[in-house]
Amino acid sequence: MNNWFKSGSPWVWLSAAGVSISLISVVGLLWLIASRGLSFFWPAQIHQFELVDPNGIKSTVIGEIYDVETIPAAQLSHTGIDTKGAETVERYLIKTGNRELVSLDFRWIVAPLIVNRSTPSKVAVIERRTNGNFYGFIEDVYMDGKAVTVEQLDTFIDRVNDLQDDIIDLQKTDIGAINYELERIRLAQRKAELDGNLTAALKADFASEVTALNAKYLLLEQRLNDLRQQVSRDKITVKAMGGELVDINLEQVINIHFNNQLTVIEKTGMFFSQIGSFIYQDPREANTEGGVFPAIFGTVLMVLLMTVIVAPLGVVAAVYLHEYAGNNGFTKLLRIAVINLAGVPSIVYGVFGLGFFVYMVGGSLDQIFYPESLPNPTFGSPGVLWSALTLAILTLPVVIVSTEEGLSRIPASMRHGSLALGATKAETLWRIIIPLASPAIMTGIILAIARAAGEVAPLMLVGVVKMAPTLPIDGNFPFLHLERKFMHLGFHIYDVGFQSPNVEAARPLVYATALLLVTIIVSLNMTAVSIRNRLREKYRSLEH
Template identity: 75%
Template sequence: MNKWFKSGSPWIWLSAGGVSISLISVIGLLWLIASRGLSYFWPADIYQFEMLDQNGKKTQIIGEIYDRESIPARQLSHLQLDLADAEEVERLLVKTGNRELVSLDFRWILVPQIIEQSTPEDIVLIERRTNGNFYGYIDALILDGQQVSLDRLPEMLARVTEFQQQMEELQKVDIGAINYQIERLRLQERKHRLEQTLTPDTEQAISEQVTELQADYQQLEQELLALRAKVSRDQLKMRAMDGQIVTINFEHILKVSFNNLLHFGEKLMMFFSQIASFISDDPREANTEGGVFPAIFGTVLMVLLMTVIVSPLGVVAAIYLHEYAGNNALTKLLRIAVINLAGVPSIVYGVFGLGFFVYMVGGSLDQLFYPETLPSPTFGTPGVMWSAITLAILTLPVVIVSTEEGLSRIPGSMRHGSLALGATKAETLWRIILPIASPAIMTGIILAIARAAGEVAPLMLVGVVKMAPNLPLDGNFPFLHLDRKFMHLGFHIYDVGFQSPNVEAARPLVYATALLLVTIIVALNMTAVSIRNRLREKYRTLEH
């Protein structure tokens, strides 16, 4: 036993056990997130429950079963239930929707109170733009003010989808572009007035352009109102679970589905369709409904900008510390500072970014280059650029340390050989040292991406918001608007999970968004790893 300990085998087994436990924990966590998140997109059966309430009156409840749990029977002693001395009672969490009729989307029902449970084939689930889902039976279909056969429902859904696409294009593309141009002309005129360079000819030219744009705006607004009028004439009359007739305009309807009629193949197609919609659509209903495309776009854009900023800064700093800086007190102080920066809490970086970059640098830029917009700030407010720079500083120590370690592994004989052949020190660095150290540089960038993509605390101070009306990238010059605020998947998880007005509805959405964030981080890391492996293979011969 003593020889076995001295041989070092126990520490090898302990290391292997630690790695195995970590791997199992990570796989288990991913499995939990994936199972809870992907179940959010599966089209569940819709149940109709016939129940007896506390007063013995029959009621009807329609909805999807979201969860089941058992509670101690003694907690229900105040209810007049025949539990037959049972110790536990099962209850169901049912999503009933129909917000215009009931105050909550979800309700708990006790299994002993259920008289009959069924899944009628004619129950309809309507996904709406506002007020969440509606569950019930179709009573009548109204097209252009007249009742028509239910067979025309797919035709009407296709028609309203086409109208909605046209209205969205008019609002976001055409009308949005006109508003943007009018605002730029207003700022241009104000800038001329501040600089006292506004001539009558310039003022008249700007006025003519504004008049022309306003005329185009009026024409587009008339087209938009006409489309809304066409959509508003189509209605769907629904019979809710309590027998009430509710009229739903087609302009509020996104999808109508008979979940209980779907076979496995159709449910699978709808499953992937809902995942695609989740990825490509905008959020609705305080982020508890719809998709997360703005958050995906903001996360990826911010990480890419951060990578572009931190990579050259980290590599140049590492080259200076390893290749040029002397072994003196200043260099030691710089190394200690880099190590200490890696341990600073991320929220401190957010406070620094808000105070220095946003208020000081951004405020100075506004005074120098955008005086016509003041007091409304342009760069003197949180935005995607300041978020990227703040995270670049946060991840800078990781890139510096990784790059410097890669440089230290290169033998000095290679440097001496290059210099002996007549190359300058700069040529040696560019053609010999950096190519060999490129895998280590990519390792630092991979670690920086992994940390930056999951950071939320500093972003809350320097750019991220709950809901961004416009993406940082659009069709208006200069196309990439680095001054705009943006949405982020990490903050979206926090907001939906802890700030949502409807906790039960938000719970599966939290898992789905977390799974998407992990997937994006893994995809970014795998891309960087593949680049690193190619560089390693390319310069393997040179390294040896």
Template identity: 65%
Template sequence: MKDWFKSGSPWIWMTAGAVSISLISVIGLLAMIAWRGLSYFWPADIYQFDVRQGDTQQVVIGEIYDREQVPSKRLLNMGVDLKGHQGETVERILVKTGNREYVDLDFRWILQTDINATEKKPGIAVFERSRNGNFYGFVEQVIKDGQPVDNEQLTVLIERAVDLADKAVDLQNGEIGSINYRLERIRLEQKSLELKGELTAEIIAQFEAEKEQLKEQYSVYEKELFQLRKALDRDEVVVRDMRDKLVTLRIADVLDVHFPNDMSTLDKTGRFFVQLGKFVTDDPREANTEGGVFPAIFGTVFMVMLMAVIVTPFGVIAAIYLHEYAAKNAVTKVIRIAVINLAGVPSIVYGVFGLGFFVYMAGGSIDQLFYPEALPNPTFGTPGVIWSALTLAILTLPVVIVSTEEGMSRIPSSLRQGSLALGATKAETLWRIIIPMASPAIMTGLILAVARAAGEVAPLMLVGVVKMAPTLPIDGNFPFVHVDRKFMHLGFHIYDVGFQSPNVEAARPLVYATAFLLVTVIIALNITAIGIRNHLREKYKSLEH
């Protein structure tokens, strides 16, 4: 045993075991998140339960969300009638009933002892709506322009309504939004000239003529918008719900319909990918408990890329100074200690710093210098994506500095001396030899910075992220990229849905789905950076030899 320990084999096995446990833990965690999140998009079967509670008999239609065992003694102590049940536990089922406007809660627990019969009836429709969540029931009649038509036309009418709604939204956010933006710009330009004392009657007349022209265009688009909304109100569908009552739904409020009990496994697989695609590409609805997360995906990627553009040059310049130019004295030691300590500062402190320095001080100064006509409404003196990117750039700056310095320290001094001996200046040596060879290390620092920045939430809550951003930071209005706007973020979306949602049960699967999506986005960004790093490593490998 003594010889075996001296050989180092135990430490090899311990290291291998630790690595294996870590890999199993990470893979298991990702698998659990993926399963809990992706299963949300699988079309669940809809059941009809005949429930009797006391003297009340009712029918409940919904999908089974969860099951759990409850101790019988606890239920008996609460005065619950178990109808002669003799077991130690009683199963209860969490059923999503939907039909939010007609029931107190769209989730309810039902004891197995209260269920007289459970049946998976064919023909039960699941209506996905733009508000009030899902609606479950049997399609009784489809009405097109006031006249009953064949039920088979339901899907066609829904697709028509969705297409008209998309056109209305595009018109409102596109042409009408552009006109409103230009009218606001004219107002600000007029006020700016007024503050400078350069506003003349001729300029006012030009502004008024331009505004009149824009208002004429606005009325044309407004009429088109009203026509689209009127066309949306044409069709209806009559549904028999679980109360055995007929309910008329506006097809304009219906986004999709499917009949899960009538679908084959292949049909459900296709439906699964359709729902997954909607989750990635649609906007959120119903306080973020319904719909998709596209604005959050866009905001996360845009903010991280903007942060990477900011942090990389600053981190590389700081590392070059510390490694190539700074003298080995007490000041340099203090700077290095400060860089190391910065990496250990809690992220919320960076958020407070970003709010005080970037938003209030820098942003407020920019507003006073360049946007006085917009005051007291702030332009840059309010949280926005640019301040979030700068805050996270400072947060991840130590990672880039340390990684770049380590890469530069591995470059042999003979390369520097050879370059200088051939007549190159120190700046040319850095630009042509040192920085290209250290680029893989720079990319490593950037990978670590992106991984940390994409998952940060606490500082972003203070400097730019919001629950719901009506517009993206990029649109068709000049200057096209609006870094002063607030944005949505996948990390904050997880926090909001998981802890601020009014409907906890409906939000729970979305927490897992969004968490898995955030991990996927971070992995995609890292794989892209790793690919660039490997390309640079192969490109400059010959210089190392």
């Protein structure tokens, strides 16, 4: 036994056990996120429950079963519900929707109250732009006030969705461009006024431009009103679970599905269709419904911008510390500062970014370049640029340390041989040292991307918001608007999970968004790893 311990085998087994437990934990966590997140997109069966309460009052509940729990029968003793001597009873969490008729989307139903349970084939799930889903039986379909058959419903919905897309495109592209030009003219006139250059002729030019734009705006507004009239002309009458007849305008309808009629193949197609909608659509209903495309776009843009900033800064700092700085007290102090920066809480970086980048740098830029916009700030408010810079400072120590490690592994003979052949120190660094250290540089960038993509706390102070009305990129000059606020998947998870007014509806979205965030981080990391491996193969001959 003593020899076995001296051989080091126990420590090998302990290390293997630790690695195995870590892998199992990671796989288990990913499986939990994936199973909970992807199950949200699978079309659920719609159940109809016939209930009788202890007072003999009958009622009907229609909806999806979200959760099933087993509770002690003693919890129901004060309600008067007859549990027939059972020690435990089941209760079901039902998503009922129909917000205009009931106060909550979800309700609990205990099994002893259920006298009949069925899955009617004709019950419809109506996905709406506002007020969530509606569950019921379609009684009538009207087009221009005339009754038509239910079989024509899909055609009407496709027509309405096409019109809605035209309305959104008209509002964001054409009308948005006119509003942008009007604001640009207003700021140009204000700037000329501040500079004392606002002559009568210039003022008349501005007025003529505004008049021309207003004329275009009136034409677009008329076209917009025509589209709205077309989109609001059709409606359906639906019988709700309480027997009420509710008129729903197709303007509010996104899709109508009869889930209980779908085959497995049809459910699979709908499953992938809903995943696509989740990725490409904008959020609705306080982020508890719809998609997360603005959050995906904001996350990727911010991470890429941060990478472009932190990579040259980190490499230059590491090259200076390792190749040029002397081995003195000042260099040691710099290295200690870099190591300590890696341990600073991220929220502190957020406070620094808000105070230095936003208020000091951004406020100064507004005073110098955008005085006509004041007191409304341009760069003096949180935005995607300041978020990228803040995270660049946060991840800078990781890139510096990783690059220095790569530089230290390059043998001195490589430097001496290059210098002996007549190359300058700068040429040696650019052609020999940095290419050989590029895999280590990419390792630092990979770690920086992984940390930056998941950070939320500093972004809450320097740019991220619950809902961004426009993307940082559009068709208006200069096309990339780094001063705008943006949405982020990490903050979206926090907002939906902890700030949502509808917790039960938001819970599956938390898992789905978390799975999407993990997928994006893995994709960015795999791309960086692929680049690193190619660089390693490219410069392998130089190492030997």
